[in-house]
Amino acid sequence: MPTLSDVAKKANVSKMTVSRVINHPERVTEELKIMVHAAMKELNYKPNVMAKALANNRTQIIKLLILEEMDYVEPYYMQLLVGIANELEKHSYGLQLVTKRNTQIGDSDGYIVCGMRETDYKWLNTLDKPMVLFGENTHGYDFVDSDNQKSIEKAVEYGVLLNYETIVFIGMDVNEPFALSREKGYRNAMEMYGLKQQVVKLENRSRFSATFIRENWQEFNSNTLFICATDRLALGISRELQEQGGNIPEEYGIIGHDGVFLDQIAYPFLTTLKQSLDEMGAAAVQLVLNKINAGGLPQENAIFETELKLGGTTREPSV
Amino acid sequence: MPTLSDVAKKANVSKMTVSRVINHPERVTEELKIMVHAAMKELNYKPNVMAKALANNRTQIIKLLILEEMDYVEPYYMQLLVGIANELEKHSYGLQLVTKRNTQIGDSDGYIVCGMRETDYKWLNTLDKPMVLFGENTHGYDFVDSDNQKSIEKAVEYGVLLNYETIVFIGMDVNEPFALSREKGYRNAMEMYGLKQQVVKLENRSRFSATFIRENWQEFNSNTLFICATDRLALGISRELQEQGGNIPEEYGIIGHDGVFLDQIAYPFLTTLKQSLDEMGAAAVQLVLNKINAGGLPQENAIFETELKLGGTTREPSV
DNA sequence: TTTTTTTCTGTTATCGGTAACATCGAAGAT
DNA sequence: ATCTTCGATGTTACCGATAACAGAAAAAAA
Numbered sequence: 001m002p003t004l005s006d007v008a009k010k011a012n013v014s015k016m017t018v019s020r021v022i023n024h025p026e027r028v029t030e031e032l033k034i035m036v037h038a039a040m041k042e043l044n045y046k047p048n049v050m051a052k053a054l055a056n057n058r059t060q061i062i063k064l065l066i067l068e069e070m071d072y073v074e075p076y077y078m079q080l081l082v083g084i085a086n087e088l089e090k091h092s093y094g095l096q097l098v099t100k101r102n103t104q105i106g107d108s109d110g111y112i113v114c115g116m117r118e119t120d121y122k123w124l125n126t127l128d129k130p131m132v133l134f135g136e137n138t139h140g141y142d143f144v145d146s147d148n149q150k151s152i153e154k155a156v157e158y159g160v161l162l163n164y165e166t167i168v169f170i171g172m173d174v175n176e177p178f179a180l181s182r183e184k185g186y187r188n189a190m191e192m193y194g195l196k197q198q199v200v201k202l203e204n205r206s207r208f209s210a211t212f213i214r215e216n217w218q219e220f221n222s223n224t225l226f227i228c229a230t231d232r233l234a235l236g237i238s239r240e241l242q243e244q245g246g247n248i249p250e251e252y253g254i255i256g257h258d259g260v261f262l263d264q265i266a267y268p269f270l271t272t273l274k275q276s277l278d279e280m281g282a283a284a285v286q287l288v289l290n291k292i293n294a295g296g297l298p299q300e301n302a303i304f305e306t307e308l309k310l311g312g313t314t315r316e317p318s319v
Numbered sequence: 320m321p322t323l324s325d326v327a328k329k330a331n332v333s334k335m336t337v338s339r340v341i342n343h344p345e346r347v348t349e350e351l352k353i354m355v356h357a358a359m360k361e362l363n364y365k366p367n368v369m370a371k372a373l374a375n376n377r378t379q380i381i382k383l384l385i386l387e388e389m390d391y392v393e394p395y396y397m398q399l400l401v402g403i404a405n406e407l408e409k410h411s412y413g414l415q416l417v418t419k420r421n422t423q424i425g426d427s428d429g430y431i432v433c434g435m436r437e438t439d440y441k442w443l444n445t446l447d448k449p450m451v452l453f454g455e456n457t458h459g460y461d462f463v464d465s466d467n468q469k470s471i472e473k474a475v476e477y478g479v480l481l482n483y484e485t486i487v488f489i490g491m492d493v494n495e496p497f498a499l500s501r502e503k504g505y506r507n508a509m510e511m512y513g514l515k516q517q518v519v520k521l522e523n524r525s526r527f528s529a530t531f532i533r534e535n536w537q538e539f540n541s542n543t544l545f546i547c548a549t550d551r552l553a554l555g556i557s558r559e560l561q562e563q564g565g566n567i568p569e570e571y572g573i574i575g576h577d578g579v580f581l582d583q584i585a586y587p588f589l590t591t592l593k594q595s596l597d598e599m600g601a602a603a604v605q606l607v608l609n610k611i612n613a614g615g616l617p618q619e620n621a622i623f624e625t626e627l628k629l630g631g632t633t634r635e636p637s638v
Numbered sequence: 639t640t641t642t643t644t645t646c647t648g649t650t651a652t653c654g655g656t657a658a659c660a661t662c663g664a665a666g667a668t
Numbered sequence: 669a670t671c672t673t674c675g676a677t678g679t680t681a682c683c684g685a686t687a688a689c690a691g692a693a694a695a696a697a698a
Contacts, residue, residue: 016648054369054683085415096414097400346675376683
């Protein structure tokens with residue numbers, strides 16, 4: 001492995017000049033820059049991350065804290081992780097995954113946090129490294145998230161376009177910002193269209209939404225659309241509607257939210273609001289690295305729109 | 320952050336002695352060891368991973384190569400990843416995730432590879448760092464895997480116990496060792512019980528196994544058990560059996576394989592052969608780190624038994 | 639022209655560890 | 669009693685980079 005010194009020798013300059021070409025190119029003559037670049041290419045020079053880290057007093061490690069209980073795995077995270085990992089790699093950063101079990105966390109340059117609930121913030125405050133949260137929050141932390149409200153608004157809009165007469169919202173019974181935003185999106189859009197609102201909140205498990213349908217089956221007349229806060233809930237709705245003999249998508253429509261894995265497992269495929277998790281993961285990385293390299297910046301968020309991905313649980317738009 | 324020197328000063332010894340206490344305690348007097356340990360505790364000394372890495376010419380990074388196409392995410396990996404990540408953290412190693420997209424891989428101390436197919440081995444050969452594969456292979460690489468054969472043997476045995484008359488194997492149409500082992504497990508056990516073997520091989524997608532049932536529905540008389548090479552296949556079988564009005568689990572039984580996420584999504588829950596992925600992840604890490612620290616050792620594998628996790632797709636054993 | 643300033647490049651010390659060699663006292667050998 | 673040998677500790681140099689300072693040449697000001 002060639003080092004800075006090797007490059008320096010080859011280019012007939014000092015190590016410092018080579019270092020400058022890499023980190024502060026504006027402080028070096030064009031002429032030398034060219035020579036150094038030539039030497040680097042010729043030797044196929046790759047900077048030694050560890051040495052750089054040591055000299056800069058960095059660890060080149062970002063910790064990903066997954067605060068959610070992992071007893072039932074969210075496939076969600078896998079895509080996110082890939083997005084994060086790829087982006088970190090671009091910047092020569094390593095990843096360390098921290099789950100609720102091993103709170104004994106070592107050193108790092110910054111954190112990306114996901115799955116946090118309100119009760120976690122007190123603890124988060126004690127971490128004094130740059131940090132970006134995955135999911136909107138009201139505690140002033142930088143975050144990356146989907147535009148939850150707009151997302152559900154789009155769903156309602158689409159439901160109206162499809163002429164579903166009743167539009168029900170199956171939400172989550174947690175008081176977290178993302179859940180509230182989704183509900184707000186529903187309420188907003190319904191009000192805008194002057195439609196009667198109907199909100200149900202359940203624990204985020206498919207069997208609970210299935211039970212809900214079973215127990216309230218007679219209430220729902222034909223031509224109803226269920227907009228669900230998660231694909232998990234949508235899955236339960238779909239399953240039980242079929243069980244009860246409901247015709248999907250003609251009599252009953254379903255729109256889920258998340259678009260990771262579950263929508264593909266369902267039969268028929270769910271129409272869902274798909275988040276671009278790998279982009280979001282990459283964005284989270286960029287935000288933390290910004291903070292690390294620039295000291296304390298003001299809050300900066302990245303908000304992504306979801307994409308309405310059509311499956312078999314909504315009928316075709318009439319032309 | 321206290322350093323080696325700080326500890327050395329406090330204990331009135333040289334840096335080297337402190338270093339020895341940590342890395343070669345047998346070369347230091349009991350007396351000094353105690354003093355140094357006291358000093359370390361008092362200062363709450365944590366070794367600087369980067370410095371150590373630099374001095375040892377290590378990167379303290381393990382790359383996890385996921386060679387599988389990630390267009391449909393395997394929730395499988397999430398658990399594995401958690402297992403790997405936790406174990407790496409214990410040893411102050413960072414993780415870098417490499418997917419098929421970014422084959423441009425930087426430096427690392429070793430690799431854990433998963434999702435490889437026969438065509439990948441040529442390329443794997445070019446990597447000359449310590450490597451452990453996730454999944455059995457016939458190329459002489461160290462690996463970690465479930466005992467695929469025994470696993471399916473257990474399934475057959477259980478099916479016999481439950482008095483299912485016909486036992487069918489729904490396998491995967493790939494020529495990979497793990498798939499072959501599972502099939503072999505079926506054939507072995509069936510032969511042992513003197514039962515008629517019936518093997519079907521399909522692409523690993525639930526809709527293909529569903530289609531299979533739809534098209535061959537009349538062939539399967541009641542009292543049949545389907546042993547599936549994956550939960551994905553089991554899911555499709557379950558779905559379509561219900562669609563056709565088959566009674567699960569009394570008339571038709573299903574046993575899946577993997578026990579990650581999908582079995583919980585299915586309705587009813589799948590009876591499945593559960594792999595302990597986090598343990599396996601940890602084992603993979605231990606194997607690579609062994610290789611890294613000990614130079615080229617002979618091949619070493621870690622094979623884990625699966626656990627038969629009962630769900631609603633098999634009937635109760637008669638007492 | 640001389641002095642001052644600016645711009646660029648090289649030197650030195652340092653980040654926090656570790657290997658290799660040097661040193662020194664005590665135990666064993668002769 | 670002298671010479672080895674050995675075990676325990678300290679010294680020095682180095683891993684591969686960077687910041688801070690120093691120095692030299694070029695540009696600007698006098």
